[in-house]
Amino acid sequence: MPHPATPTPAIRRIAIVGAGTIGASWAALFLAHGLTVVVSDPAADAEAQTRARVQAAWPVLKELGRVVEGASPDALLFEPDLATALVDVDFVQENAPEREDFKIELFARMDALLPPRVIVASSSSGLIMSRLQSRCQHPERFVIGHPFNPPHLIPLVEVVGGDKTSVEVIEQSIAFYRAMGKYPIRLNKEVPGHIxxxxxxxxxxxxxxxxxxxxxxxxxxxxxxxxxxxxxxxxxxxxxxxxxxxxxxxxxxxxxxxxxxxxxxxxxxxxxxxxxxxxxxxxxxxxxxxxxxxxxxxxxxxxxxxxxxxxxxxx
Missing domain, CATH: 1.10.1040.10 (N-(1-d-carboxylethyl)-l-norvaline Dehydrogenase; domain 2)
Incomplete structure (x- = not known):
């Protein structure tokens, strides 16, 4: 397998919002590419579970040649407080519960905390971004980046914007996922459940x-x-x-x-x-x-x- 591609220079620090199986798998993949990764989840056992899952994914990532020199699973940062976790990040991968009302509120909160340049990608498996971004002041930077489980192994990422997502954000997200060794596909329109x-x-x-x-x-x-x-x-x-x-x-x-x-x-x-x-x-x-x-x-x-x-x- 070819050596992992160099990530987009503008994206060096990632926030994973919502741990669980998907969030931990994303964290492992981003860490393997040498990025700084901070995971945020309020659950009491989230940090221990995330670190264990990242450690378990690491041997496979090494076997596939996806671990760049100097990368380590021990570099993972954990911050349960969302506002603190989002400080100085360049990209957010959101993996919160698959509930539209919850995500609408979460997106509005993240939107208020983050500078407009930061892309927020949702791992939502089927919700419509046009509704999720409806209460945001900067809806243009919100996009669906839906992986297949487990993200550190399965290449597919489905990328689709909402009505107010900018074309540039969609293109930047696709370029970023491709640099992570993923296989992003672009949806021309929103449909429940994606493709x-x-x-x-x-x-x-x-x-x-x-x-x-x-x-x-x-x-x-x-x-x-x-x-x-x-x-x-x-x-x-x-x-x-x-x-x-x-x-x-x-x-x-x-x-x-x-x-x-x-x-x-x-x-x-x-x-x-x-x-x-x-x-x-x-x-x-x-x-x-x-x-x-x-x-x-x-x-x-x-x-x-x-x-x-x-x-x-x-x-």
Whole structure:
């Protein structure tokens, strides 16, 4: 893998507002690139949890070649007081609870504390920035920078501005994330859930429908993705996958010959009602699929396999 790109000179000190799994993962990535990182979260155990998660992410970051010379997980700064944490920062990555009312109030508070030049990016997985920035005096510097979990491993960042976000802020955010080794994509318009979560939700809805209809077990439905199209999706998205499926004629040939059958599948897709009984069925199904493996064990396995896959893809 190539050496990590040099970050934008204007961004050297980052505030992570809201720790948790996502915030700690962002912190690890930014620290690995030699940036000064201060994490702010009022929870009593937030500092200990954040430091533990950053330490756990560090070996993987080193294995992937993303740790610049002199970088250390011990350089992380923690400040529970938001106003103090935001002093002299160049960029804010916000990871607060996914509640619109909470974020609107938080954004207005940060807006009052920060100089106008500082970009504030939200990790929100589906909220609309136009509403989140509605009470800010400088809404032009607020942008969505939605990562995929865990951010220190998964390259994708979805970048989209609100009605009042400046084009320059969107472009600067994309350049910054790219310098961090991420793969930023730009949304041309706001939609709830952005892109990737909507695609995930669409697949999961049909997976739930298939389970509800007893077409197969939860484990086999999962395997139908992980042992089939999921492997191809690690290389190409759905459009390019079907373009290759068309052979020499590409997508045009595929659509000419198979669009009819695909349309019948679309027409038959389900819209399940996730009742308490169906919830129990799904939970029992994933527990049976997991067997004796704990969540921690599976996360460790996932991250190890993701690391190996990323190394192969970036050869």
């Amino acid at each position: 990737a979560n909507r695609l995930q939700a669409a697949v999961w809805r049909e997976a739930i429908h298939l389970a509800a209809e007893n077409v197969a077990s939860v484990a086999d439905i999962d395997a139908a993705v992980s042992q089939g199209p999921g492997l191809r999706w690690a290389l190409f998205g759905p459009h390019m996958t079907f373009n290759l499926g068309g052979g020499a004629g590409g997508l045009a040939h595929f659509m000419d010959h198979l669009l009819g059958p695909v349309q019948t599948w679309w027409d038959d897709l389900g819209t399940p009602e996730v009742t308490p009984e169906l919830q129990c069925k799904l939970i029992e199904g994933v527990n049976a699929e997991a067997g004796r493996r704990s969540i921690a064990d599976m996360v460790q396995t996932r991250d190890a396999q993701l690391t190996a896959l990323i190394k192969v893809l970036h050869r």
